[in-house]
Amino acid sequence: MSHWIIAPIVLPAMLAPFIVLAARYHIGIQRVFSLVGVLALITISAGLAWTASDGTIILYQLSDWAAPFGIVLVGDMLSTLMILLTSLLALFVMLYVIGSGWDERGRHFHALFQFQLMGIMGAFLTGDLFNLFVFFEVLLIASYGLMIHAGGNVRLRAGVQYVLFNLLGSTLFLFALGSIYAETGTLNMADLALRAQMISADATVGIRVASVLLLLVFAIKAAVVPLHFWLPSSYAEAPGPVAALFAIMTKVGAYAIIRVYTLIFPPNLEVTAGLHDVWLMPAALISLALGMIGVLAAKSLDRLVAFAVIGSMGMVMVAIALMTPEGIAAALYYIVHSTLAGAALFLIVDLVKSSRPSLALTTMPPIAGAALTAGLFFAAAIAMAGLPPLSGFIGKLLILDASFETPFAVWIWAVVLGASLISVVGFARAGSVVFWKANSIAPPDDLEPQAPPHFLSYTAAGGLVVLMAAFTVFGGYAQAYMTATSEQLFAPEPYIAIVVETEGKLSDSTEEGDH
């Protein structure tokens, strides 16, 4: 049993206390360790993704306890893809933080950042539902700290909302876990998948309630309408790079929905029939429409991007709610794209903010380094709105194609295309007000010229755009990989077999383990 799969969790978990305890007063040392840690994470994640790419399922039994008694970590194609995406995003966010000096505006940024990474990595890798809850809490408690980093009254107030909403979500998660345990007597995902099939059709009340509660919890994380209210304020008020890192947090919700509703409650399971097509699909379509309308209606640039994130999560959810292999493959492609696009946009918003009195969409004198920032905004907005030639267009095309033969085709095509049009108008309006019209007014006489942002900041935001371009150029390979991932998800037998049948402590008594 290789120990590499736990490294993405252990490494940040060791680095964070080290940074707090040993390097508290040395921002330089903190930066070096944090950056080296992120680079090591990328290497490890890439290695794991390479191992899993041929369909191998990496299993790690903590303390060698056999499932379902012990907690297992499982790395399949989906998990390793998500941890690789997280670590790549973390690198660019870290570069931006160092370049812009955000980590000097408050204390313990790097330690919280590492804890945040630990929580996200754990949530992607765990094979146990209660452990998923614990990692959700780890990533949330770190995100509370990051969200109010550098303080300020508006940010603190938004932080209170964010924390309270997520605490409610956690409580709901525990209710869901309690119901699942009461119904099935296990919380291991693979074991649950076996037991959910054994529930007789006339005793499904409990498991139905549990599956809906679980869907609600993940929908809160993924900011699906009507559970999206926490997102606009918290993302807009959070520090720019933190909001960029949060772009992966909504994807944790999407990941959890994909994992649970392909493995434990697959679409052909009688017990939970109707969940994804009757309930999730309309909510996803409304999220998409509402998010993009929010883009058009936003009065400030940061809120605009926050609503664009809601819209793009709606798009992801539309693809997930199809619950077909093609739909999930398209959703995965779009998840990667929208993480990169959302993060790039939040970084660019922060670039704009650094030399502008506010982010309100009104005409103000040009910002420092306007040409480069405007160019980046243009590219990222094209990607987010889903215009050719960047990856948003391909992602959207894949979703439209996947929905073509389903009964929802008319609705999906209408909403996706309509919402895209609205978002194009919204982004074009914002870009022209912030960047073009700035030259039309005379700058006030007392205006001191400000230094343009650090080149590392541009490297970070530009790097994300380049990554998106690469994701477009190699779209064929990416799409083939996503299709293979999705096929693995829809054939969960090897996953279940390797988790349940691998020997470990106590594995002899698994035969009569029905307590």
Add this chain to the structure above:
Amino acid sequence: MEVLVASAVGVLTATGLYLVLRLRTFPVILGMSLLTYAVNVFLFASGRLTIGAPPILTGGVTTYTDPLPQALVLTAIVISFGMTAVVVMIALGAYLGTNDDLVDDPVDTDKEDAA
């Protein structure tokens, strides 16, 4: 006993939700605490209610109580305790900074005018 436990969960949840909907930080935090108590009792009951039975394997005993929910509840208690401490600190900071303890966004036209 089932009725007692079930109604305890129900009453705690109902009062908790009512307090959360007050939208001022102090009642909301109290409400959150009540909700976490409710969910702890609920989790505990998810392993079936058994009286006077040991949670570990011992010789000569045939009825056992399920130990797993107890472990889950313990984890949940620790986490919710920590989370409550965090939210109290943040809420206190927000209250001292803005001089009001409303949870939702203020309907504030001054802010936009100033911007």
